[in-house]
Amino acid sequence: xxxxxxxxxxxxxxxxxTITKYVEAxxxxxxxxxxxxxxxxxxxxxxxxxxxKRFDFAIFVIYETQDFPxxxxxxxxxxxxxxERRVIxxxxxxxxxxxxxxxxxxxxxxxxNHQGWEWIEGFEAVADKIxxxxxxxxxxxxxxxxxxxxxxxxxxxxxxxxxxxxxAWLGENGSKPYGMTYVGNxxxxxxxxxxxxxxxxxxxxxLGRICFVGWAWDCRPDWARELGIQGIDVDPDLLKRLGVEVxxxxxxxxxxxxxxxxxxxxxxxxxxxxxxxxxxxxTFETFCGDTIPxxxxxxxxxxxxxxxxxxxxxxxxDVAGHMSDMMQRPAFYWDAVLKTRAHLAQHHTYKKRFQELxxxxxx
Amino acid sequence: xxxxFVMDQRVDRGSIQSVSNYVRAGDExxxxxxxxxxxxxxxxxxxxxxxxxxxxxxxxxxxxxxxWMSALxxxxxxxxxxxxxxxxxxxxGMYNQVVSTEAYDRNYAYEQTRAEWFAHYRIVADKxxxxxxxxxxxxxRKLLFYGYDPGQQVFPEASPAKAYxxxxxxxxxxxxxQISQELLPAIERVRPQIGDIGFIGxxxxxxxxxxxxxxxxxxxxxxxxxxxxxxxxxxxxxxxTEVVDVMSTGRINIMTQRPLFRELKILTSKYxxxxxxxxxxxxxxxxxxxxxxxxxxGCELAxxxxxxxxxxxxxxxxxxxxxxxxxxxxxxxRHHTYRNRVQELxxxxxx
Numbered sequence: 001x002x003x004x005x006x007x008x009x010x011x012x013x014x015x016x017x018t019i020t021k022y023v024e025a026x027x028x029x030x031x032x033x034x035x036x037x038x039x040x041x042x043x044x045x046x047x048x049x050x051x052x053k054r055f056d057f058a059i060f061v062i063y064e065t066q067d068f069p070x071x072x073x074x075x076x077x078x079x080x081x082x083x084e085r086r087v088i089x090x091x092x093x094x095x096x097x098x099x100x101x102x103x104x105x106x107x108x109x110x111x112x113n114h115q116g117w118e119w120i121e122g123f124e125a126v127a128d129k130i131x132x133x134x135x136x137x138x139x140x141x142x143x144x145x146x147x148x149x150x151x152x153x154x155x156x157x158x159x160x161x162x163x164x165x166x167x168a169w170l171g172e173n174g175s176k177p178y179g180m181t182y183v184g185n186x187x188x189x190x191x192x193x194x195x196x197x198x199x200x201x202x203x204x205x206x207l208g209r210i211c212f213v214g215w216a217w218d219c220r221p222d223w224a225r226e227l228g229i230q231g232i233d234v235d236p237d238l239l240k241r242l243g244v245e246v247x248x249x250x251x252x253x254x255x256x257x258x259x260x261x262x263x264x265x266x267x268x269x270x271x272x273x274x275x276x277x278x279x280x281x282x283t284f285e286t287f288c289g290d291t292i293p294x295x296x297x298x299x300x301x302x303x304x305x306x307x308x309x310x311x312x313x314x315x316x317x318d319v320a321g322h323m324s325d326m327m328q329r330p331a332f333y334w335d336a337v338l339k340t341r342a343h344l345a346q347h348h349t350y351k352k353r354f355q356e357l358x359x360x361x362x363x
Numbered sequence: 364x365x366x367x368f369v370m371d372q373r374v375d376r377g378s379i380q381s382v383s384n385y386v387r388a389g390d391e392x393x394x395x396x397x398x399x400x401x402x403x404x405x406x407x408x409x410x411x412x413x414x415x416x417x418x419x420x421x422x423x424x425x426x427x428x429x430x431w432m433s434a435l436x437x438x439x440x441x442x443x444x445x446x447x448x449x450x451x452x453x454x455x456g457m458y459n460q461v462v463s464t465e466a467y468d469r470n471y472a473y474e475q476t477r478a479e480w481f482a483h484y485r486i487v488a489d490k491x492x493x494x495x496x497x498x499x500x501x502x503x504r505k506l507l508f509y510g511y512d513p514g515q516q517v518f519p520e521a522s523p524a525k526a527y528x529x530x531x532x533x534x535x536x537x538x539x540x541q542i543s544q545e546l547l548p549a550i551e552r553v554r555p556q557i558g559d560i561g562f563i564g565x566x567x568x569x570x571x572x573x574x575x576x577x578x579x580x581x582x583x584x585x586x587x588x589x590x591x592x593x594x595x596x597x598x599x600x601x602x603x604t605e606v607v608d609v610m611s612t613g614r615i616n617i618m619t620q621r622p623l624f625r626e627l628k629i630l631t632s633k634y635x636x637x638x639x640x641x642x643x644x645x646x647x648x649x650x651x652x653x654x655x656x657x658x659x660x661g662c663e664l665a666x667x668x669x670x671x672x673x674x675x676x677x678x679x680x681x682x683x684x685x686x687x688x689x690x691x692x693x694x695x696x697r698h699h700t701y702r703n704r705v706q707e708l709x710x711x712x713x714x
Contacts, residue, residue: 023449065434068432068433068434069434070479070483071432071437071482071483071486071487072436072485074434074438075486078438113433114369114433114435114436115400117413118435118436120432121413121435121439122433122435122436122438122439123435125398125438125439125442126434165614221572222572223572223573226571273505338683
């Protein structure tokens with residue numbers, strides 16, 4: 001297949017890691033993958049093309065309006081690729097009626113200047129097929145397609161047994177620099193993060209240093225205050241009390257190395273994503289780190305995506321008790337991590353995604 | 364003929380007042396005019412439609428921001444309406460070469476950005492109209508676009524009580540240099556002779572978040588301490604449906620214009636709606652430009668020299684200025700009604 005991805009690449013956000021993986025995996029599988037646009041020195045390993053007609057399908061990977069190209073490029077795309085060969089991957093559930101979950105939403109005019117109906121009519125004008133990274137889309141005309149995937153080759157350290165993993169995890173020369181890391185922007189995460197931090201406050205001494213990487217963990221941005229946007233709150237006093245270090249971001253290709261410096265790494269999805277069972281790149285990529293992922297996700301989603309072994313990585317109501325147990329019996333939990341990695345390698349590789357995509361195109 | 368406007372509509376700024384007038388004047392003249400979108404209670408006077416194919420022409424009303432013409436909106440419009448039936452009203456003079464005035468205001472910071480806008484316009488539309496008497500680009504057509512609605516006039520007997528001697532209704536967007544160099548020093552000289560003063564609009568007391576990142580911090584200059592010292596009351600902007608009534612609470616209303624618009628002699632809604640209010644409009648324009656728009660009497664209302672004396676004179680001789688304003692209104696009713704504008708738009712589209 002010759003696939004042309006259409007999206008705005010950003011080293012610190014959205015689908016950059018997934019798209020670069022499609023490029024790599026596609027090449028190995030004999031596909032030709034490129035990103036629409038002029039070559040970018042920021043992403044030297046990503047092939048770019050504006051020669052739309054050379055490709056079989058254009059795949060729009062959409063989080064925000066700016067993921068669509070501006071005119072005149074947009075016109076070039078629409079003219080060069082017939083609508084039946086244009087596909088949208090709707091990464092944030094825009095192609096639904098307006099949904100609000102807590103402070104989270106899939107449409108908000110004051111943020112991006114588009115009303116709900118425009119997302120729906122806009123998507124339908126651009127593409128014949130709309131895909132969402134969930135196993136259970138709400139709309140009957142949406143194809144479930146998880147899009148993001150697990151790359152076994154990217155796993156930081158491979159272990160044959162849980163004991164080997166524990167030995168490395170505890171560190172040959174002592175402990176890892178961080179007890180816990182989290183990489184992600186503070187966008188619709190705070191409600192869950194606050195509950196989580198309050199729950200583990202009693203473990204602070206045992207856990208060690210905590211580091212959050214991403215924007216807006218230090219203070220609520222002015223624009224959010226001006227627009228009255230919730231869901232991007234933060235409590236600097238709480239972070240200070242727990243000694244949480246914050247920093248502005250790690251690039252997509254440094255994520256695994258960074259989280260491997262922490263013993264634990266929680267995975268949170270936005271409230272909207274939990275509601276729609278949408279998954280993200282981090283759903284998979286965190287399992288590549290030399291860390292124990294803590295799955296702060298709905299149990300149903302954990303079972304459907306990660307397989308049965310991953311259930312023990314869900315702390316449930318007693319987060320502190322669960323993490324204490326993880327520190328006392330790491331081999332038990334590393335066993336779950338290794339089994340989950342094996343499950344992901346069997347069911348959620350990029351090779352698998354290409355097969356699924358091909359089946360959707362053939363429909 | 365059926366005409367569909369497409370714009371980034373805002374309830375308290377931009378050209379929404381004129382679209383409302385086009386809808387009404389179009390109905391009177393037998394043309395169906397609507398705005399692309401879904402009926403919205405914030406815009407009670409606007410007819411909305413999404414039935415793109417039902418319209419003969421689509422007119423994009425473009426101000427100084429074009430990202431609202433996003434890929435969510437454009438594919439449908441581009442696919443369903445051929446380019447020969449699409450036009451752009453270039454309201455903010457973006458379809459010009461790079462113009463920088465007083466090394467302060469400008470339409471573009473970079474030539475590259477200008478080239479991108481031009482490329483964008485050429486794909487979007489076959490015709491480009493500009494609300495100025497003398498467009499500079501050879502393929503831009505003059506279309507004054509904004510107009511006066513005599514029916515909207517607030518008469519003294521129906522006017523709200525006067526709460527201010529001087530009002531300035533508008534947003535602080537590239538206005539500060541003119542305000543701080545010309546208007547405020549004049550007010551300062553005669554402040555004891557003037558009652559309450561109000562600035563109604565956004566960004567007189569704050570710079571919006573993100574202005575620096577977007578490179579437009581200079582557009583929002585302000586000096587809160589000075590405004591406080593001059594006892595100028597700052598209040599938030601009002602919806603287009605209330606703007607004429609709010610203007611009518613001031614004995615004098617001052618119209619300022621960003622330097623770029625002054626340079627390009629671009630008209631805006633404010634040129635005309637200020638004359639619908641029960642007030643004495645004073646326009647910070649060059650007298651020749653004021654005369655071109657408002658007729659000979661308009662020169663008397665141009666606020667460009669001896670501003671302090673003019674303010675005091677208007678407040679002390681209301682009758683004289685009421686007669687001048689009435690004279691201008693007659694001129695506007697003859698030359699600049701929305702009925703005229705609708706006919707001009709129809710003719711321009713059919714050319």
